[in-house]
Amino acid sequence: xxxxxxxxxxxxxxxxxxxxxxxxxxxxxxxxxxxxxxxxxxxxxxxxxxxxxxxxxxxxxxxxxxxxxxxxxxxxxxxxxxxxxxxxxxxxxxxxxxxxxxxxxxxxxxxxxxxxxxxxxxxxxxxxxxxxxxxxxxxxxxxxxxxxxxxxxxxxxx
Amino acid sequence: xxxxxxxxxxxxxxxxxxxxxxxxxxxxxxxxxxxxxxxxxxxxxxxxxxxxxxxxxxxxxxxxxxxxxxxxxxxxxxxxxxxxxxxxxxxxxxxxxxxxxxxxxxxxxxxxxxxxxxxxxxxxxxxxxxxxxxxxxxxxxxxxxxxxxxxxxxxxxxxxxxxxxxxxxxxxxxxxxxxxxxxxxxxxxxxxxxxxxxxxxxxxxxxxxxxxxxxxxxxxxxxxxxxxxxxxxxxxxxxxxxxxxxxxxxxxxxxxxxxxxxxxxxxxxxxxxxxxxxxxxxxxxxxxxxxxxxxxxxxxxxx
Numbered sequence: 001x002x003x004x005x006x007x008x009x010x011x012x013x014x015x016x017x018x019x020x021x022x023x024x025x026x027x028x029x030x031x032x033x034x035x036x037x038x039x040x041x042x043x044x045x046x047x048x049x050x051x052x053x054x055x056x057x058x059x060x061x062x063x064x065x066x067x068x069x070x071x072x073x074x075x076x077x078x079x080x081x082x083x084x085x086x087x088x089x090x091x092x093x094x095x096x097x098x099x100x101x102x103x104x105x106x107x108x109x110x111x112x113x114x115x116x117x118x119x120x121x122x123x124x125x126x127x128x129x130x131x132x133x134x135x136x137x138x139x140x141x142x143x144x145x146x147x148x149x150x151x152x153x154x155x156x157x158x
Numbered sequence: 159x160x161x162x163x164x165x166x167x168x169x170x171x172x173x174x175x176x177x178x179x180x181x182x183x184x185x186x187x188x189x190x191x192x193x194x195x196x197x198x199x200x201x202x203x204x205x206x207x208x209x210x211x212x213x214x215x216x217x218x219x220x221x222x223x224x225x226x227x228x229x230x231x232x233x234x235x236x237x238x239x240x241x242x243x244x245x246x247x248x249x250x251x252x253x254x255x256x257x258x259x260x261x262x263x264x265x266x267x268x269x270x271x272x273x274x275x276x277x278x279x280x281x282x283x284x285x286x287x288x289x290x291x292x293x294x295x296x297x298x299x300x301x302x303x304x305x306x307x308x309x310x311x312x313x314x315x316x317x318x319x320x321x322x323x324x325x326x327x328x329x330x331x332x333x334x335x336x337x338x339x340x341x342x343x344x345x346x347x348x349x350x351x352x353x354x355x356x357x358x359x360x361x362x363x364x365x366x367x368x369x370x371x372x373x374x375x376x377x378x379x380x381x382x383x384x385x386x387x388x389x390x391x392x393x394x395x396x397x398x399x400x401x402x403x404x405x406x407x408x409x410x411x412x413x414x415x416x417x418x419x420x421x422x423x424x425x426x427x428x429x430x431x432x433x434x435x436x437x438x439x440x441x442x443x444x445x446x447x448x449x450x451x452x453x454x455x456x457x458x459x460x461x
Contacts, residue, residue, distance in 0.1 A: 001176040002168055006160070011168050014176060027176065045297065048287070052300040054185060054307075059177035064185070066258045066312040069304040070276065075285040078278040082259070083251045120276070123254065 001057070003038060005031035012038065014058040017154045023047060025154075027057045048073075061153045062131060065124045077120030104133050107142045128153065189311040189338065192258075196230070196318040198343040198455050201335050202377075205362035206355045207327035210379040211348045213425045214415070214444070215324040216244035220430040221448035223266035227319040230261060232309050233272035234335060235326035236302050237284050242272035246428030249275060257314035265433060269318070271309045307338055320451075329361050336369045343455055344373035346412065349400050350380045356399030363407045373454060375412040376404050377447060384418040384439055391416055391439070412454070413447035416440050 003012040012029035015037065019025055023044030030037045040057070042050070050057060054069045071077065106114065117125050132149040133141050149155070193199060202215045215231060223229045233241035245264030252275065253260040261269035273284060286301045288294075315321065323339075325331050336342065345366040349359040359376070366374045378400035382391035394417055404411040418440045421431040431441040432448075 001178050002165060003175075004163060004168065006162060009163065011175065049297055049300055052286070052297055052304055053182075054304050055178055055181050057176045057178070060181065064188075066254055067308045069301060070308055073286050073301050073304075074276065075287045076278050076282045077276055080251050081276045083253045120278075 003029045003040070005034060005036055007036075008033040010034075012036075017056075017058050019151065019154060025057065056154055058154075062128055065128065068124065071121045071124050074120065077118065079119035081120055082123055103139065104130055105140045107140055109143050110141045110146060113143055113146060125155075128155065185307065185311070189307060192311045192313075192315065193321075193339065193341075196315060196321045198319065199321045199323065199339055199341070200344045200346060200451070200455075201323045201325050201332065201339075201342055202346045202348060203325035203332045203335070203362055203366075204327060204348045204355075204359055205329050205332065205365075206349065206358040209348045209350050209355060210415075211326075212240045212244060212324050213422070214346075214348050214377055214379060214447075215322050216241060216425060217430045217432045217441070217444040218448050218451065219245065219268045219320075219322050220266045221432040221445050222320055222451070223268050224433060225448065225452070227452075228317060229267075230269040230313075230315045230318045230321040231264075231271075232306075232313075232321065232323045233270070233274065234306055234309070234323050234331065236273045236305055238326060239272045239274035239277075241324050242270050242274045243428050244425050244430065245270050246430075247272070247275065255314065258312045259314065261313050261315060265428070265430060269313075269315060271313050273305070303334055303338075306334060310338060329365050332362055332365055336366070336371070340369075342369075342371050344375065344451075345371045346375055346377050346451075347409075348377045348379050349403065351378060351395040351397050351399050351401075353397045353399045356397075356403045360403055360407060363403070363409055375410045375454070376400060377412055378414045380417040381414040382416040384416045386418065386420050389439075412450045413443050415443040415447070 005012055008031055010031050010033045012031050014027065015030045016028040017025065025042045025047045027040045028037055029040065052069060052073055054064055114122065114126060129141055129146055129149055132153060133145060138145055202211055204211050212235065219229050219231045231241055231245060233239045242262065242264070245268050247262040247264040247270050250262070252262060261271050262275055264270045277284065286298060323335055325335055347359050347362050347366070349355045363374060380394050381400070383394040384391050400411060403409065416439050418438055421435060421438055421440045424431045424435060431438060432444045435441045436445065
């Protein structure tokens with residue numbers, strides 16, 4: 001999928017993805033020559049269809065997680081199907097890289113919000129937020145950080 | 159009319175695009191890397207339902223493992239998963255490590271992944287999150303293909319001698335596996351002596367051959383009914399469809415397995431009869447099939 005600026009005969013570059021929270025998506029592309037922007041708008045079905053393929057329009061901000069489609073798209077997943085993410089939990093323990101997850105704190109509000117995530121997908125969501133915070137030097141994960149991560153990372157359906 | 163460059167006329171490196179082909183390519187590479195440590199990948203399919211594919215898969219997996227082989231089993235029947243139970247897999251949570259999701263471990267050390275391990279409750283059907291807009295069938299197909307890809311690529315299978323894929327009925331399902339694993343070592347097509355099975359399984363034979371699978375073979379299941387009292391074998395299907403298909407299509411028939419209710423019960427309990435009921439004719443036939451697989455596929459994945 002590419003967008004061509006007809007006037008400039010230039011391929012437009014992906015600029016930004018927005019998830020307004022109603023299941024739809026807006027992907028913005030810009031012409032590198034004239035600066036013109038267009039937005040591709042997808043309805044909930046189209047948005048979910050692309051997600052079901054494990055694809056992120058515009059590219060991925062975080063690597064694909066193990067069984068990401070199953071864990072994020074299955075409606076009736078078993079709460080205890082997965083142990084809490086072993087790799088994530090191991091970070092900060094003996095042998096873990098300095099500055100790993102141990103230093104990142106979850107505020108009470110953020111923990112409560114995480115607890116509301118179904119157990120089937122909770123480990124993956126926790127890992128994504130933790131990685132997001134670590135990569136940006138954020139010491140405490142709050143609901144505001146979670147909102148920003150959702151927006152920045154395009155966490156459709158999580 | 160203005161001349162606008164087509165998609166293919168636009169250079170690959172020209173503009174970032176939506177990044178879709180790159181992500182699809184990355185998914186393929188991850189799958190290839192995972193399968194690189196597996197010597198042989200065998201799809202056990204049919205096209206026809208109710209012929210005993212899962213029971214054959216479970217027993218062959220256990221029989222190969224009993225021979226000391228490292229065996230994995232993928233339950234590709236996402237909507238009717240049974241393989242985990244047939245292989246006696248406990249419903250413990252699956253660990254996720256740096257290498258991916260650790261497979262469950264069943265009898266004889268067979269490594270297993272199945273949707274049955276992920277669903278909430280015995281009677282929970284597979285349902286994907288509702289996207290509305292009335293296009294669920296399209297959505298379901300995409301999600302199921304991704305789920306199967308994740309079963310293959312995201313499970314930390316480790317080094318395996320055999321990975322068996324239990325494929326649900328329908329030639330489209332075999333096509334999905336062929337697309338994901340273009341270098342399948344073999345396709346075993348389970349059939350029965352019935353004419354209807356012959357008619358349907360013939361389509362899968364053609365499909366596997368046209369896909370260039372190096373080894374395509376038939377497994378005739380339920381070739382007789384074994385009396386559980388006296389052990390006498392009686393005719394179950396008044397037809398010879400499996401042998402006729404083998405002859406007509408020029409496909410080898412690697413096993414003829416009689417139906418024995420005792421073995422069916424054992425398999426349903428998660429105790430494959432190839433482990434401990436070796437004196438029964440059906441269990442012997444399963445062991446012979448495992449031996450045939452070892453002999454015919456000794457070279458592993460062809461170049």
